[in-house]
Amino acid sequence: MRSLPESFYRGRGTEEVARSLLGxxxxxxxxxxxxxxxxxxxxxxxxxxxxxxxxxxxxxxxNQAMFGPPGCAYVYxxxxxxxxxxxxxxxxxxxxxxxxRALEPVDGLxxxxxxxxxxxxxxxxxxxxxxxxxxxxxxxVNGHPLQTSxxxxxxxxxxxxxxxxxxxxxxxxxDLPLRFYVADSPWVSRK
DNA sequence: GGTGGGATTAGCT
DNA sequence: GCTAATCCCACCA
Numbered sequence: 683m684r685s686l687p688e689s690f691y692r693g694r695g696t697e698e699v700a701r702s703l704l705g706x707x708x709x710x711x712x713x714x715x716x717x718x719x720x721x722x723x724x725x726x727x728x729x730x731x732x733x734x735x736x737x738x739x740x741x742x743x744x745n746q747a748m749f750g751p752p753g754c755a756y757v758y759x760x761x762x763x764x765x766x767x768x769x770x771x772x773x774x775x776x777x778x779x780x781x782x783r784a785l786e787p788v789d790g791l792x793x794x795x796x797x798x799x800x801x802x803x804x805x806x807x808x809x810x811x812x813x814x815x816x817x818x819x820x821x822x823v824n825g826h827p828l829q830t831s832x833x834x835x836x837x838x839x840x841x842x843x844x845x846x847x848x849x850x851x852x853x854x855x856x857d858l859p860l861r862f863y864v865a866d867s868p869w870v871s872r873k
Numbered sequence: 874g875g876t877g878g879g880a881t882t883a884g885c886t
Numbered sequence: 887g888c889t890a891a892t893c894c895c896a897c898c899a
Contacts, residue, residue: 761892762881811892
């Protein structure tokens with residue numbers, strides 16, 4: 683398997699990228715060990731035309747990574763205490779991206795359990811804040827290109843069936859069907 | 874099984 | 887000051 687090239691993230695709609703990311707393997711190599719998970723839930727954020735996107739009102743210090751080149755990470759602090767992980771999409775400067783909402787744990791289960799405080803396995807990475815904690819993702823990988831160590835996304839077979847739904851946890855733009863998840867996956871909590 | 878409130882930081886009005 | 891792309895725990899059923 684190889685990591686997804688920069689071209690995976692542009693040249694087609696961000697919704698299509700979000701859909702295609704389902705089934706891929708997100709890998710983080712940390713000093714404590716390697717952890718990875720299969721992406722089972724994503725959301726697209728469409729920049730200047732999407733009132734729910736951080737980038738809707740233009741660049742700020744926090745969201746500058748989202749205006750960077752495609753195929754890079756955008757990490758931000760949510761509610762003051764959780765990290766959320768996104769992949770930047772489209773050409774540099776467009777401010778579009780995909781939020782990774784849930785993973786199916788694959789490698790490094792013990793390390794994930796240790797980081798997550800020994801919760802039930804289905805709660806290890808079934809939310810955007812949880813998966814960052816499980817994988818050890820923090821602001822130090824903000825802007826990191828997702829083709830190289832320590833953080834990258836490996837290609838994998840597309841999932842057979844994708845469910846399209848409304849986005850979660852936002853106040854504006856709630857009517858846009860920009861959330862995608864793997865049908866019948868036990869690792870997706872919000873259906 | 875479901876619900877309500879608190880934690881805690883950055884950005885915006 | 888208030889709100890936010892959240893999570894967890896206490897509490898009720």
